[in-house]
Amino acid sequence: MLTYEIPLVPGPTSVPQPVREAYFCDFGSGDLEEECFRLYAALEAKLQQILKTQNKFAVMTGEGMLGLWAALKSCLRPGDRVLAVATGPFGHGIGEMAKGLGARVKVVGFSEDEAADPEAASRVIASYRPRMVTAVHCETPAGTLNPVAEIGAAAKRYGVELFYVDAVASAAGAPLDVDGWGIDLALVGTQKCLSALPDLAIVAVSAAAWAAIDSLNYAGYDALRPWRRVVDEKYFPYTPSWHALAALDRACGLVLNEGLESVLRRHDEAARLCRQRARELGLRLFPRDERFCSPTVTALRVPEGLPWPELDRRLRARGMVVGGSWEKLAGKVFRIGHMGHQARMDLVTRGMDALAEALKEG
Numbered sequence: 180m181l182t183y184e185i186p187l188v189p190g191p192t193s194v195p196q197p198v199r200e201a202y203f204c205d206f207g208s209g210d211l212e213e214e215c216f217r218l219y220a221a222l223e224a225k226l227q228q229i230l231k232t233q234n235k236f237a238v239m240t241g242e243g244m245l246g247l248w249a250a251l252k253s254c255l256r257p258g259d260r261v262l263a264v265a266t267g268p269f270g271h272g273i274g275e276m277a278k279g280l281g282a283r284v285k286v287v288g289f290s291e292d293e294a295a296d297p298e299a300a301s302r303v304i305a306s307y308r309p310r311m312v313t314a315v316h317c318e319t320p321a322g323t324l325n326p327v328a329e330i331g332a333a334a335k336r337y338g339v340e341l342f343y344v345d346a347v348a349s350a351a352g353a354p355l356d357v358d359g360w361g362i363d364l365a366l367v368g369t370q371k372c373l374s375a376l377p378d379l380a381i382v383a384v385s386a387a388a389w390a391a392i393d394s395l396n397y398a399g400y401d402a403l404r405p406w407r408r409v410v411d412e413k414y415f416p417y418t419p420s421w422h423a424l425a426a427l428d429r430a431c432g433l434v435l436n437e438g439l440e441s442v443l444r445r446h447d448e449a450a451r452l453c454r455q456r457a458r459e460l461g462l463r464l465f466p467r468d469e470r471f472c473s474p475t476v477t478a479l480r481v482p483e484g485l486p487w488p489e490l491d492r493r494l495r496a497r498g499m500v501v502g503g504s505w506e507k508l509a510g511k512v513f514r515i516g517h518m519g520h521q522a523r524m525d526l527v528t529r530g531m532d533a534l535a536e537a538l539k540e541g
Contacts, residue, residue, distance in 0.1 A: 184498030187530045189319050189476040189516030190348060191370035191377050197433065198375050201426035209419040218424055220410045225431035229439060230350060230365060230383055232357035237382045237406035238427070240420045243347045243368025245401055246380030248276065250343060250364040253403040254391045255311065257281025262309040264300050264330055267291045267318035268506050269345060274313065285309070291321045291507060294471040297329035304337050311341040316355065317348040320504045322464075322478025322514055323471045324353060331361040341388055347371055351434050352446045352475040352518045363388040369423075372446070372475055374519030375430040378423045382406075442522075443474070449517040449527045450474040456531035460538060465512045475518035478504070481511055482538065493537035499530050 186193040209215035223236045239245055251273075255261070261282045263274030266289045278284040287303045289295050295314065304312060312334045316327050327344055334342045343364040346355055350365075352372030357365045363385040370377035382403060384392070392404050405416035434442050454464060454472065457479055465478035481487045487503055487510045494501060504512040517527050 180495065180498075180500065183500040185500070185526065185530050185533055186521055187499060187501050187515045187517065187526070189502045189514045189518065190368075192372075192374045192516065192519040192521050194374055194376060195433065195520045198426050198430045201429050202422045204422070204425065206421035206425065209421040209424075210415060213413075215419065215421050215424070216410055216413050218421070218428060219419075222424060222428045222431065223410070225428065225435060226381065226383070229431060229434055230346075230355060230357045230367070231359060232365070232383050234357065234383045234385050235389075235407060237384060237403045238424065239380045239382075239401070239406070240378065240417070240423065241380045242377045243366065243370070243380050246366045246368070246382045247273065247345060249380070249401040249403050250366060250382055251277055251280055252399060252401060253397045254341060254364070254388060254395060255280050255282050256395060258283060259311065260285070260307060260309040261311045261313060262287060262304060262307055264295050264312065264314040264325070265289070266293065266295050266323055266325060267315070267321045269318055269320070270313075270315045273315070273343070273345065277311075277313070291318075291323075292465055292467045292471075294323050294466075295325045295330065297326050297333060300330050301333035301336070304333050304339060308337065309339060311343055312339050313343040313345075315345040317346075317353060317473045317475055319348045319473075319476050319514065320478075320506070320508055321466065321512070322473050322476045323466050324349065324473040327362070328356070328360040335361045341391060348475055348518065349473070351439075351442060352522065353473060354443060357383055369427055369430070372519040373427065373430045373434070374521075375427050376423065378420060379427055446474040446518065446522040449522040449524060450477060452524060452527050453477045453515055453517055453531065456527075460531070460535055465508075475516070475522070477515045477517065478512050479515070481513055485538070486510070487513060490537060493540050494533060497533040497536060499533040501530075
């Protein structure tokens with residue numbers, strides 16, 4: 180299907196028309212025009228409101244993974260101690276990325292059907308004394324939301340220099356307070372709760388992180404350092420995608436026009452409805468405790484006797500597309516993405532109705 184009738188994929192999400200329309204404008208060269216720099220400054224101000232931060236941003240052309248790599252490569256030296264708090268593939272993956280850069284990585288791992296225990300993480304932070312702690316806010320393969328605020332408090336309590344958080348699947352869909360939670364490197368993608376195309380990577384960078392970046396002076400294509408003075412010096416480190424910036428600006432505008440608290444409440448209500456309907460259908464949530472569930476994605480166990488490929492086929496026959504999972508959870512879990520433009524009660528209702536029909540099909 181080129182366009183899903185019932186789009187409930189946990190990203191990339193469906194993109195509303197006002198955001199798509201930004202790509203129709205024949206923008207000029209972002210390297211030369213004052214309007215592009217004004218747009219970048221306005222976009223940064225909107226992102227600051229959504230992420231609750233005064234930090235400067237790097238908004239780079241590329242999918243969200245670019246930001247995850249950029250933040251690590253711009254801050255870490257070989258031999259640096261990194262503690263990766265991991266509850267799923269992305270948490271473990273960040274640790275592997277840091278290890279690939281020569282860092283000494285220790286992983287404090289938890290089961291994929293639970294959120295991280297901040298007290299256990301705090302004990303490891305106290306004993307290991309890392310330079311950087313990494314965590315994933317929403318671990319989408321498992322549908323869990325991690326207690327980033329508590330982990331950040333522990334990191335600061337023990338003098339950790341940098342707290343790195345993957346908020347790709349939570350920003351604008353779950354409560355997130357970058358400054359209040361002491362997040363030094365907040366990584367965000369455009370294709371999840373912001374409901375834009377997957378063409379920009381966003382990094383909110385604290386003063387401590389900028390100091391680390393300046394000290395290392397990494398000079399690769401994905402370096403964060405040149406983005407610090409984009410607006411002041413009116414200079415992009417490479418040709419920007421004016422269209423993508425304009426689209427993201429519209430997407431952020433939609434969030435703020437609705438009101439951030441209203442958007443978060445909409446996500447929470449859609450998630451609660453999804454979980455309630457799933458229980459009524461006899462399905463089991465994957466996280467062993469509903470308190471661990473993310474408001475942006477619901478993970479459900481694949482019913483016994485109904486292989487995931489067959490369930491997927493039945494759903495697609497009804498115009499509904501959701502996500503499977505991978506690695507340890509492949510074939511065991513499927514995921515409903517009620518995030519961004521998809522976090523709507525009417526859409527979730529249609530989706531769960533279609534799921535009910537698919538489960539009855541014999």
